[in-house]
Structure formats: structure tokens, C-alpha cells
Amino acid sequence: MRSLFFLPPPKNKVVVIKLKSGNNGANNSFGGNYMKILMVGDIVGRPGRKAAADLLPLIIQEHGVDFVIANGENAAGGRGINREITDEFLRQGIEVITMGNHVWDNREILSFIDQEPRLLRPANYPDDCPGQGYNIFHGPAGRRIAVINVSGRVFLANLDCPFRTVDYILKRIENQADIVLVDFHAEATSEKQAMGWYLDGRVTAVFGTHTHVQTADEIILPAGTAYITDVGMTGPWHSILGVKTSQVIKRFLTQRPGPFEIAAGPIQLNAVLLELDDTTLKPVSISRIMHRVEA
Ligand SMILES: [Fe+2]
Ligand SMILES: [Fe+2]
DSSP states (O other): OOOOOOOSOOTTOEEEEEEOOOGGGOOOOSSSSEEEEEEEOEEOHHHHHHHHHHHHHHHHHHHTOOEEEEEOTTTTTTSOOOHHHHHHHHHTTOOEEEOOTTTTSSGGGGGTGGGOTTBBOOTTSOTTSSSBSEEEEEOGGGOEEEEEEEEOOTTSOOOSOHHHHHHHHHHHTTTTOSEEEEEEEOSOHHHHHHHHHHHTTTSSEEEEESSOSOOSOOEEOTTSOEEESOOOEEEESSSBTTBOHHHHHHHHHHOSOOOOOBOOSOEEEEEEEEEEETTTOOEEEEEEEEEEEOO
């Protein structure tokens, strides 16, 4: 069992944690001829955008990443996303942006989500909501990559059943996608694990998002689906889920609402690297990536 300890990092150094999974005996290539997909955890505010701008090109180059997805639900000051930031992400090489419970926080999204197929919101919102919850994208070598964004219901809004929503989508895209990636944006670990096992063998990967803390349970499930409960958060490292620690502590102590502002200081990028066999397009490894930069 590997364990790497990097806390606290030296000043002005990029700290990289790369943990290779056991993966039920599958090989982890790192540098082999595999298709590589990067899923970036919730990008939070200006610090998260800086982390993405500074670190994504390095990660893409280092691992030879072929396709990048990022959760952008907190990209605009922690609350939603706007056109400018969407364009910024797409320019940086993020092919698909997924969202979550904060999708409607910045109302500007209403003006462009219907015209931007690379921006997804949870598919299980009511039918008359704008935007789309899944799409199929043309990846490298003509691979058809379906990305599905869906939200959990435990401790979150009472949306349509996420399990049946994915069933419905899988039926609709049958034979139309070579790779199927699911961003399951959910709070409860149990709901996320249930989704992973429910979809095992039916999709390529289930990436959990929303809790902003990277979990150490990445695995390739018995029927071949890669899974992690939470990819983590890209944003201020010295924070509580991206927010100034003093403000969150005050809320707990006083039980009163107060300002929630994005924290400053050191930044981090959390992501997961998925490697697929070039022929079968089945996952051969899933690895956590955590870059932390002392400001
Ligand atoms: Fe988030
Ligand atoms: Fe969220």
C-alpha cells in the first residue's frame, strides 16, 4: 500500500501526489499507449481559475491527456458560471464543462446555455429547464465520448431520480457512444457508491463531484467501470470547501447567516486521470492527481 505525505509543502513548490490504484490487478501505464481522460474537480472562483490556467497545461502535457472535463459550477465567485469564464475554460483545453446544484446561481447562464453544447447541467432537472444534461463529443481518433451530468437527491434538491435518468439516457444513446463518462454531482457517499455499482459495466466511468474533498477510494469495479466518490476541488487550498475559514467557522458558532467569500492564499488542483485501453476502450487505471501550490 502506497502512502505519500506532502503536507505542508515547501514554499513556491508545486506538490504533486500521484497515487496509482490497485485496480483489481489492472496495469497502470503512465506513459503507455492509452487514451487518457482527465476529470477536474469543482473549479472554485478566481483561485480555482488561476489553478486551472497555471496547472492544467502542465498536467495535460505531462500525462499526454487526450480529453478534459471539468466541473465549473463554482467558477464565477463560487456561484455558477458566466459566458466569459466558459470561453476561458474552453480555450484552456477543457472540452466539456459540467455543473451541479449551483448551476443557476449566476443568471447569465440562462442567456447562453442553450447555445453551448459543451456546457452541461444535471440531466435530472425538470424537463423545461434550459440547457442539456448530456451530449456526445468527438474525441481523439474519432472516438465518440458521451458525457452525462446528473445530480444526487440526498441533502440536495428533490430532482428526478438520478438512477432512472441515467438509465433513460443510456437507452437514448445506445450504440451512439464508444465511451460514457458520468459526473455524478452528489452529497452522500452512499448515493454516489450506489450509482457507481448501479452503472458498473454499463458506463466507462462514474466521477463523483460536489463535496470538494478528494476521496481515496478510486477503483475499477468488477464489471469494468472506473469510479471515485469525489474528484475534489480546484481552488483555494487553505479554505473550507473554497470559502474563507473564518466565515464558515463563524456561521457554525453563531448559527446565523453571514457572508461566504472565496478564500485567498495557496491554491490546489484536484483531478482524476483515467486511462483506457486503446482497443477495448475499457479503463485500465484510475489515478488521483492533487497539485498544491504555496502562494
Ligand atoms: Fe461545488
Ligand atoms: Fe455542488
